[in-house]
Amino acid sequence: MRALKPGDPPFVGGYRLLGRLGAGGMGVVYLARSTGGALVALKVIRAEYAADHDFRARFRREAEAASGLTGQWLTPVTAAEPAAREPWLATAFVPGPSLAEAVTLHGPLPERTVRALGARLAEALTEVHAAGLVHRDVKPGNILLALDGPRLIDFGIARSTGATALTASDVVIGSPGYLSPEQARARGGDIGPPSDVFSLGCVLAYAATGRRPFGTGTAAAVIFRTVHEEPDLDAVPWTLVPLLTDCLAKDPAARPTAEAVRDALSGEDDREHERENDRENDQERGSAEGSAGEPAGRHEAGGADGREAGREAGGADGRTDGRADDWLPPSLPRLIAERSSAVLALPDPSPSPAPGPGPGPTTLVEQPPEGPAVSRRRLLTLGSAAAVVLTGGGIAAWAASRPSSDGDGATSSAPLPRYVIGLHADLSGTDKAIGRAQERGARLAVADFNSRSRDGRAFDLVLKVLDDAGEAKRAAEVAGRFVADNDVYAVIGPTGSASAETAVTRYEKALLPIVTVSSGDDLYSQITTRAYFQLRPDENALSTPFIHYLTHARKSRRTAVIDDRAAGRTSWQIVKDLAAFPPSEGTTTTHVVPAGSEDFDTVAAAVLAADAEAVVYGGSSPHRAALCARALEEAGFRGTRMAPEPVLQAAFLTEAGPAAEGWVISTTYADPAELPTAARFVAAYRKRFGVRTVERFAVEAYDALLFVAQGLSELSSVEPERGAMVRRLRATAYKGLAKTIEFDPVTKEFRWVNGLFLHRIRNGTPDFLGRYDRVKEA
Numbered sequence: 001m002r003a004l005k006p007g008d009p010p011f012v013g014g015y016r017l018l019g020r021l022g023a024g025g026m027g028v029v030y031l032a033r034s035t036g037g038a039l040v041a042l043k044v045i046r047a048e049y050a051a052d053h054d055f056r057a058r059f060r061r062e063a064e065a066a067s068g069l070t071g072q073w074l075t076p077v078t079a080a081e082p083a084a085r086e087p088w089l090a091t092a093f094v095p096g097p098s099l100a101e102a103v104t105l106h107g108p109l110p111e112r113t114v115r116a117l118g119a120r121l122a123e124a125l126t127e128v129h130a131a132g133l134v135h136r137d138v139k140p141g142n143i144l145l146a147l148d149g150p151r152l153i154d155f156g157i158a159r160s161t162g163a164t165a166l167t168a169s170d171v172v173i174g175s176p177g178y179l180s181p182e183q184a185r186a187r188g189g190d191i192g193p194p195s196d197v198f199s200l201g202c203v204l205a206y207a208a209t210g211r212r213p214f215g216t217g218t219a220a221a222v223i224f225r226t227v228h229e230e231p232d233l234d235a236v237p238w239t240l241v242p243l244l245t246d247c248l249a250k251d252p253a254a255r256p257t258a259e260a261v262r263d264a265l266s267g268e269d270d271r272e273h274e275r276e277n278d279r280e281n282d283q284e285r286g287s288a289e290g291s292a293g294e295p296a297g298r299h300e301a302g303g304a305d306g307r308e309a310g311r312e313a314g315g316a317d318g319r320t321d322g323r324a325d326d327w328l329p330p331s332l333p334r335l336i337a338e339r340s341s342a343v344l345a346l347p348d349p350s351p352s353p354a355p356g357p358g359p360g361p362t363t364l365v366e367q368p369p370e371g372p373a374v375s376r377r378r379l380l381t382l383g384s385a386a387a388v389v390l391t392g393g394g395i396a397a398w399a400a401s402r403p404s405s406d407g408d409g410a411t412s413s414a415p416l417p418r419y420v421i422g423l424h425a426d427l428s429g430t431d432k433a434i435g436r437a438q439e440r441g442a443r444l445a446v447a448d449f450n451s452r453s454r455d456g457r458a459f460d461l462v463l464k465v466l467d468d469a470g471e472a473k474r475a476a477e478v479a480g481r482f483v484a485d486n487d488v489y490a491v492i493g494p495t496g497s498a499s500a501e502t503a504v505t506r507y508e509k510a511l512l513p514i515v516t517v518s519s520g521d522d523l524y525s526q527i528t529t530r531a532y533f534q535l536r537p538d539e540n541a542l543s544t545p546f547i548h549y550l551t552h553a554r555k556s557r558r559t560a561v562i563d564d565r566a567a568g569r570t571s572w573q574i575v576k577d578l579a580a581f582p583p584s585e586g587t588t589t590t591h592v593v594p595a596g597s598e599d600f601d602t603v604a605a606a607v608l609a610a611d612a613e614a615v616v617y618g619g620s621s622p623h624r625a626a627l628c629a630r631a632l633e634e635a636g637f638r639g640t641r642m643a644p645e646p647v648l649q650a651a652f653l654t655e656a657g658p659a660a661e662g663w664v665i666s667t668t669y670a671d672p673a674e675l676p677t678a679a680r681f682v683a684a685y686r687k688r689f690g691v692r693t694v695e696r697f698a699v700e701a702y703d704a705l706l707f708v709a710q711g712l713s714e715l716s717s718v719e720p721e722r723g724a725m726v727r728r729l730r731a732t733a734y735k736g737l738a739k740t741i742e743f744d745p746v747t748k749e750f751r752w753v754n755g756l757f758l759h760r761i762r763n764g765t766p767d768f769l770g771r772y773d774r775v776k777e778a
Helices: 053-067 099-106 111-130 193-209 219-228 241-247 258-265 268-292 307-313 331-345 432-450 472-484 500-510 543-553 569-580 601-609 622-635 650-660 676-689 698-714 722-730
Strands: 015-023 027-033 039-045 077-081 088-092 143-146 149-152 418-425 460-467 488-492 514-516 532-534 558-564 587-593 614-618 640-644 664-667 757-762 765-771
Touching: 015 039, 039 053, 053 077, 053 088, 099 143, 099 193, 099 331, 099 432, 099 460, 111 149, 111 193, 111 258, 143 331, 193 241, 193 258, 241 258, 418 432, 418 472, 418 698, 432 460, 432 676, 432 698, 460 472, 460 698, 472 488, 472 500, 488 698, 488 722, 500 514, 500 532, 514 698, 543 569, 543 614, 543 640, 543 664, 543 757, 558 569, 558 601, 558 622, 569 587, 569 614, 587 601, 601 622, 614 622, 622 640, 622 650, 676 698, 698 722
Parallel strands: 418 460, 418 488, 488 514, 514 532, 558 587, 558 614, 614 640, 640 664
Antiparallel strands: 015 027, 027 039, 039 088, 077 088, 143 149, 664 757, 757 765
16 A cells, blocks of 8 residues: 555545555545544546546446445445546455465465365356346456455446447457457457456466466567467466366357356365355344344444354354365465554544535445444454454454554564565576476575564565566566666576576666576676676586596596587587596597487497597487487497486487486586475475476575575665675675575686586486585495
């Protein structure tokens, strides 16, 4: 929430304005409080638009449509005045974050949460469609998260399915990335309930992956892909893919109904439990009417049909089995609690009456009788002692998080400053698997840092993720966006080498620290850079593990180097280094395979003729390395075989088959599953992301982000500034899970000896041996 601006009125329609929740082209949404203490989200349409008859008609329609909807996952309208000079509408205030904000801050949601989210949103849409309405703007920003479930908000463009469009026929209404193909084509007459189901499919794909299923870019590009291309569901949990594929069908008639989506995502046991709970609630309400003699209606806690009172004692919908309030991952209830607790600091409403001549506002919704004024110290506890909806005279907050004042009036639970770290990643291009792993590792690092005790932490971290698809042009655009965002103090990335040089130049000019963990280009020596922190050894260092291993672990006096000319610089560097520094002070022979040839049998025969004790493959192609491995196997070579990191791909293991067994590969990444210090990280990673194996460069990204966090912490009380961060990080040493991050005081380069590792192929899979200089003789 932001403070009111000087031009904002103190009161609207009898409500006192407390702050701004958001603003758009059409109007402003305020947090407001009634004279009785009820907190509402109050939407005011701008006067210049209200003068337009169509806009005013749409606003009236929103109020009328929303006032007839009372479902649990919809926000009730409490009052409205469409005839005012600046029409306004008041709805129950939900203090939770939007789905968009939650995913941005904490990453994709686990499958269990996505299923619960989808089932409840589908239930909300089922009610909307049964009323003859279409929402038309189902998107993450219009979904608020509460402890008991989501809330679908903003019916500003909802209309009756039988109504005539109020806008021109060629105007697209909706949000690119979440609108349906029929919306994208601006065919108003074709837009019905299936359009909302398509949007819901987009929302659930985003919730599960953190990415829009039709990508990003200009609105025109996204709309084109929505109409003509298939969605990207690669990262969606496989159990959800069939349903989301059906929801995202181009033909509206082929999509399931909202009710069918709800049934597909909800187990029959849950539905039976809900039916049983509804019967119990009906009985309780009937008993209350008979014994207390008061009508069933809004209670002080504020549900439209008294549901909220039932939640106070039990679960989110009256349950006592704890099912409803544990649907969110652990990080989000904390965020909701922070938002709820922040409401406690709001000022009490002025005791003087709101100004304004004549009678009160005309309302489309009958307001409940006002109770006595409520002070900010009064807490409304819902679910398992946490707030969900602020309305009807209650204030949502965690009872346990009531701030305690110290001498100067500061509170121990006051929110900490938030520093943003960017992640510049390839999430949709050729290196998307590595980019996704880095995003996951970075998100775990942010969660771990923010969970630390406040006694040793002066700030919270926020991760901002942007995708460059592995393209140089988009990398420059992503760098420009991070540079322009003054809240970003450092960036992790880029993922691959193809986009690194262009991006690094942009970051260097802005003195914005850029920390890369997987790009192998030696940009530090190519660019006069202070802001570039390369935490991965470049290709010039890849030969070092070969020489060390063949000197100290498996001695080789006669080493053969296979110079695969298809590899270019990689092969040249390996041949050059092993010729200059022969392992075990012995001899090396070089055997060339032309770039256009796949004849490795000839060089295999030459290796045996040279009586070589070890072979180093100087190339970067998994396919060609597999040909080399098979040729050596068939020739009967039984010595040590080694290759550089680019070879270690599934293609090498598959194509080489048994011939890959025993090969030793030099890499710049570790396997955290084999690191005792990373056991907690591995367990958390597997649980959060539902994988068995921690992908390459995930733990390195985790370490890199906490390295940046340590640099921010070492600035102490000094306000963070990009130039100061550059200097601080260059002097910072951080002991990570995979390696120690530190820089040479003279050259200012990363101490690459800490970042080179060896793997051996065993039983068809890579077996992590450890840091190259600590590997003992097998």
